Amino acid sequence: xxxxxxxxxxxxxxxxLWKKSGYFNPYKLPNKKGEPFCIIMPPPNxxxxxxxxxxxxxxxxxxxxxxxxxxxxxxxxxxxxxHAGFETQVVFEKKLKKExxxxxxxxxxxxxxxVWEYTQKNRKVARKQLExxxxxxxxxxxxxxxxxxxxxVVYQTLERLWKDKLLYRGKRIxxxxxxxxxxxxxxxxxxxxxxxxxxxVKYKCRDKNKSIIVATTRPETIPGDVAIAVNPKDKRxxxxxxxxxxxxxxxxxxxxxxxxxxxxxxxxxxxxxTPAHDSLDFEIGQRHNLEARETLGFDGHFNELAGPLxxxxxxxxxxxxxxxxxxxxxxxxEEDYTHEVGHCYKCETVIEPILMNQWxxxxxxxxxxxxxxxxxxxxxxxxxKKIKIIPKHFEKVFFHWMKNIKDWNISRQIRWGIxxxxxxxxxxxxxxxxxxxxxxxxxxxxxxxxxxxxxxLDTWFSSGQWPFATLLTSxxxxxxxxxxxxxxxxxxxxxxxxxxxxxxxxxxxxxxxIPFKTxxxxxxxxxxxxxxxxxxxxxxxxPLVIAKIYGTDAVRMTLIIGNTAGSDxxxxxxxxxxxxxxxxxxxxxxxxxxxxxEDFDGxxxxxxxxxxxxxxxxxxxxxxxxxxxxxxxxxLAGELIYHYFWHxxxxxxxxxxxxxIRDDKDKKxxxxxxxxxxxxxxxxxxxxxxxxxxxxWQKIPQYKGKMADLLIIEKWL
RNA sequence: GGGUGAUUAGCUCAGUGGUUUAGAGUGCUUCGUUGACAUCGAAGAGGUCGCUGGUUCAAUUCCAGCAUCACCCACCA
Numbered sequence: 001x002x003x004x005x006x007x008x009x010x011x012x013x014x015x016x017l018w019k020k021s022g023y024f025n026p027y028k029l030p031n032k033k034g035e036p037f038c039i040i041m042p043p044p045n046x047x048x049x050x051x052x053x054x055x056x057x058x059x060x061x062x063x064x065x066x067x068x069x070x071x072x073x074x075x076x077x078x079x080x081x082x083h084a085g086f087e088t089q090v091v092f093e094k095k096l097k098k099e100x101x102x103x104x105x106x107x108x109x110x111x112x113x114x115v116w117e118y119t120q121k122n123r124k125v126a127r128k129q130l131e132x133x134x135x136x137x138x139x140x141x142x143x144x145x146x147x148x149x150x151x152x153v154v155y156q157t158l159e160r161l162w163k164d165k166l167l168y169r170g171k172r173i174x175x176x177x178x179x180x181x182x183x184x185x186x187x188x189x190x191x192x193x194x195x196x197x198x199x200x201v202k203y204k205c206r207d208k209n210k211s212i213i214v215a216t217t218r219p220e221t222i223p224g225d226v227a228i229a230v231n232p233k234d235k236r237x238x239x240x241x242x243x244x245x246x247x248x249x250x251x252x253x254x255x256x257x258x259x260x261x262x263x264x265x266x267x268x269x270x271x272x273x274t275p276a277h278d279s280l281d282f283e284i285g286q287r288h289n290l291e292a293r294e295t296l297g298f299d300g301h302f303n304e305l306a307g308p309l310x311x312x313x314x315x316x317x318x319x320x321x322x323x324x325x326x327x328x329x330x331x332x333x334e335e336d337y338t339h340e341v342g343h344c345y346k347c348e349t350v351i352e353p354i355l356m357n358q359w360x361x362x363x364x365x366x367x368x369x370x371x372x373x374x375x376x377x378x379x380x381x382x383x384x385k386k387i388k389i390i391p392k393h394f395e396k397v398f399f400h401w402m403k404n405i406k407d408w409n410i411s412r413q414i415r416w417g418i419x420x421x422x423x424x425x426x427x428x429x430x431x432x433x434x435x436x437x438x439x440x441x442x443x444x445x446x447x448x449x450x451x452x453x454x455x456x457l458d459t460w461f462s463s464g465q466w467p468f469a470t471l472l473t474s475x476x477x478x479x480x481x482x483x484x485x486x487x488x489x490x491x492x493x494x495x496x497x498x499x500x501x502x503x504x505x506x507x508x509x510x511x512x513x514i515p516f517k518t519x520x521x522x523x524x525x526x527x528x529x530x531x532x533x534x535x536x537x538x539x540x541x542x543p544l545v546i547a548k549i550y551g552t553d554a555v556r557m558t559l560i561i562g563n564t565a566g567s568d569x570x571x572x573x574x575x576x577x578x579x580x581x582x583x584x585x586x587x588x589x590x591x592x593x594x595x596x597x598e599d600f601d602g603x604x605x606x607x608x609x610x611x612x613x614x615x616x617x618x619x620x621x622x623x624x625x626x627x628x629x630x631x632x633x634x635x636l637a638g639e640l641i642y643h644y645f646w647h648x649x650x651x652x653x654x655x656x657x658x659x660x661i662r663d664d665k666d667k668k669x670x671x672x673x674x675x676x677x678x679x680x681x682x683x684x685x686x687x688x689x690x691x692x693x694x695x696x697w698q699k700i701p702q703y704k705g706k707m708a709d710l711l712i713i714e715k716w717l
Numbered sequence: 718g719g720g721u722g723a724u725u726a727g728c729u730c731a732g733u734g735g736u737u738u739a740g741a742g743u744g745c746u747u748c749g750u751u752g753a754c755a756u757c758g759a760a761g762a763g764g765u766c767g768c769u770g771g772u773u774c775a776a777u778u779c780c781a782g783c784a785u786c787a788c789c790c791a792c793c794a
Contacts, residue, residue, distance in 0.1 A: 001753090003753085003754075004754080004756070005754095005756090173792095191790085191791080198794085214794090215793095215794070216794060217794065218794080261792085262793095262794090263793050263794080265793085266793045266794065267793080267794070271793090271794055272794080274794095278792070278794070279792050280792040280793085280794070281792085281794080282792095283792080339793085339794090340791080353792085393721065393722075394721090396720080396721070397720080397721060397722095397789070397790090400719085400720060400721085400789090400790070401789085401790070404790070404791070494789095497789095497790095530787080561730090561731085561741080561742080562729070562730045562731065562741080562742075563730090564730090564731075566722085567722075567723080567730095568787095568788095569729080569730070570729060570730085571729085572728090572729070572743080574728095574729090574742085574743055574744085575729075575742065575743070577743090577756075578742055578743065578756090579742090580756065581754090581756040581757090582756090583756090584754065584756050584757095585753095585754065585756080585757085587753085587754080588753040588754035588756095588757090589753065589754075590753085591753050591754080592753035592754080593753085594753095595753070596753095635730095635731065636731075636732085639731075639740095639741060639742090642741085642742095643741075650753085650754085651758080651759095654753080655758095658753095
């Protein structure tokens, strides 16, 4: 054995050894009667290499899988990658731009094909990275969210939602990014504080003596006004309700109405109603049967309905509208005003609430048979503990979000993703979902004047079905029955709503069962300035680069110790060095033991009272380790074994045994003690540091079939 | 506006269902090159566990309030 542990020499070799053994496949494990244990890997996006933060999920899940495998369970860790619709399209467009090209110059099919190839390349990279990190997942079951069979499952769900009337196409106010020219769900909007102005605008009544003053931050939407609303309890305006006023930019007459939703205390207590450009206004408009004047086009420019603002973009239109109001003496005053404005989470462009035809999942609508909504289904299972969220306080966050949830917009005006198998009819204006067979007539009016829907699905709609879609489409027909519901869903807290909540809703809806029993939310790795790692910020650390220098085992320990569920943490190169030293310590302590085991027969010999004490203590450590791992305390478990191995086994026990091993009388005893404690330590360390432990395991003399050929399947303690 | 979390050694963080000297890594100080390891060993310095109250025989830990920071959610135009 070398004097210093060199991970570069062993890691690839060891991974190949594992792969060759077939033990990543649950049905190839020696224990045929083991209980199933399954984790579906959160599929990394197939648009970029993994970063160090993703090393956290790989390590945590691998620890759980390796631990359960050693406990004799039939363990399946199912890997996959996500096509990541919008995200990937953005990344790919950026790449094209660098090459001086643009996706707009490409035909739809051509573009799709190019992105397809791009993602396939990235999938290979991700796979290699996962292997390098030691992920003991079953590659024979690897999946991609765009696999034909997965898409089929997604379409079945869509059809089912359609039949249950939980899916509808409707013209609603949606979050629209004028730059990316697509709508988003509520989650993709990021609110940021922005300084603006609150404009007080006077609307004159027919009868020139009377007027009403309205406060608005968006004077450019005045041509879209169809009413002025006041609260029915507001005494100031009692007389005015029912009157009409002249809107001061395009000079149309609009009524003054009353509606409960208006806040008496804000501004002047009078609200201009622009149903096509604000969600509250849209609601009020619906209640009062008002027209929605769509003055803003999807290109982010105003149209002819906006009168003098026609042709302008939002910023220019705002300036011009203020000018016009000033000229007309309709602008009473301006106030500085800070408020939260929605931005596109990708490009920071201000999100426009705009009226569009989109596909929605009615998450709060009750199903006729159960009288429960998708939301109810999800809330119930968390409430009655069928699904446990770790850390617990995220359950509160979950409930809070679920309470405020609204219909989920699942259509995107992008090109990369799963197409929505829908048609809309030009004659009757209705839409319908149809996944099988040719469609040549409208199902409502029989018109032949129908078009396919050009939109694609929100990527979370397909990944929301991942746990059952992957198992249902597995090559092995038994998989779904055996492994569903899965055991643990391990992911970052940042996608609790995006992903976990949707998996719970869709999982129960589609299969009648929960998709997983435990949700473990890990903390996110941040850089020294506590920023989230992202490619655009340029602060990503490549786990492979760092693993090449210090070894994968060291990187894994760094990512686990000090990382508790739900709270973020910072890593440093110093920390990695510390665990590299630990790997070397394991190596050298083992080297010492092995050097002194040459004439050892593996047999237990009579123990001294002191030895018994050592073993008693070891038993306590083992119990604690098992307890920590069973309770998802990975950091504590890692720290415990680290400390025991280094400061008890290496520093104390080995030092004591050095004397006894030189004394022929005591030699056998000492050998036994060292051998036994070392092998138990290797087992306990293996889920955390699989490479160095397996490498050493391969060098330990085998005593009559008592031990497994590979540590990966050695019995846990 | 609503909510959640954090505040513990110079730094990065654990931990405590309430009870002797509160932990780790890293950093720092002193000593040590006897064949497992200098990616090492031995010894050591370093914390009124954010503030103020309450419950208690006993609180860093439970409760309330406050302060600061971070994050999430939200249709006050």
